[in-house]
Amino acid sequence: SAVISQKPSRDICQRGTSLTIQCQVDSQVTMMFWYRQQPGQSLTLIATANQGSEATYESGFVIDKFPISRPNLTFSTLTVSNMSPEDSSIYLCSVEDWEKETQYFGPGTRLLVL
Amino acid sequence: DQQVKQNSPSLSVQEGRISILNCDYTNSMFDYFLWYKKYPAEGPTFLISISSIKDKNEDGRFTVFLNKSAKHLSLHIVPSQPGDSAVYFCAATLSGAGSYQLTFGKGTKLSVIP
Numbered sequence: 001s002a003v004i005s006q007k008p009s010r011d012i013c014q015r016g017t018s019l020t021i022q023c024q025v026d027s028q029v030t031m032m033f034w035y036r037q038q039p040g041q042s043l044t045l046i047a048t049a050n051q052g053s054e055a056t057y058e059s060g061f062v063i064d065k066f067p068i069s070r071p072n073l074t075f076s077t078l079t080v081s082n083m084s085p086e087d088s089s090i091y092l093c094s095v096e097d098w099e100k101e102t103q104y105f106g107p108g109t110r111l112l113v114l
Numbered sequence: 115d116q117q118v119k120q121n122s123p124s125l126s127v128q129e130g131r132i133s134i135l136n137c138d139y140t141n142s143m144f145d146y147f148l149w150y151k152k153y154p155a156e157g158p159t160f161l162i163s164i165s166s167i168k169d170k171n172e173d174g175r176f177t178v179f180l181n182k183s184a185k186h187l188s189l190h191i192v193p194s195q196p197g198d199s200a201v202y203f204c205a206a207t208l209s210g211a212g213s214y215q216l217t218f219g220k221g222t223k224l225s226v227i228p
Binding site for chain 2: 001004009033040041042043044045048092094100101102103104105106107108110
C-alpha cells in the first residue's frame with residue numbers, strides 16, 4: 001500500500017490567515033483526494049486532484065477558498081484561505097489504488113482556527 | 115442529506131465477543147462498499163470491502179454482510195480484541211464512476227473492554 005505523509009500534522013492559526021497543507025506519496029499516483037472531517041462529522045470530499053489539470057471541487061467547496069496544486073504524480077498541496085473558526089477540522093489527503101479498489105489515507109492535519 | 119448513515123455513534127463490547135457495526139445507505143446507485151478503521155491522530159485505514167454482486171465477504175476476523183434490498187451493510191468482528199478499539203467508518207461509491215470517490219458515514223466508536 002502507498003505510504004502518505006502530511007505536513008503539518010497540526011496547527012493553530014488566527015482567523016483571516018491562510019495555511020498550506022502538503023501531501024507526499026511514496027509512489028506515483030494518478031488521482032489524489034482531499035477530505036475534511038469536521039468535529040463529530042463524516043469525512044467530506046473537498047476535491048479531486050489530477051496531475052497536470054485543475055482540481056475538481058465538490059458541491060460546497062470553491063477554488064478561491066481551497067486552492068489545490070498538483071505539480072507532479074507524488075505531491076499535492078491544499079491551501080485553506082482566509083480562515084475562520086468554522087474551518088477548524090482535520091484535513092486528509094488520500095490516493096486511489098485501482099488494483100485493490102480502495103483509497104489510502106494520510107495521517108491528517110489537525111487545524112484549529114482561533 | 116446523509117447518503118451513508120451510521121446510526122450508532124458508539125458501541126461497547128466485551129473482549130472475545132462479537133462486535134457488529136451497522137451502516138445504511140440511501141443511494142441505490144452505490145455498488146461498492148468499504149469499511150475503514152481510524153485510530154486517534156491517524157488517517158483511516160482500509161479494512162474490508164464488498165461489491166454489490168456479493169452478500170458476504172470475509173477476511174480473517176472481519177466479515178462484511180450486504181443486504182441490497184434493505185440498503186444495509188454490517189461489519190462483524192469475531193472475536194473482538196482490545197486493539198480493535200477505534201472509530202469505524204462505512205463508505206460507499208459508484209464503481210463505474212471513473213474513480214473511487216467515497217461517501218462516508220459519521221463513524222461508530224468501538225470500545226472493546228478487556
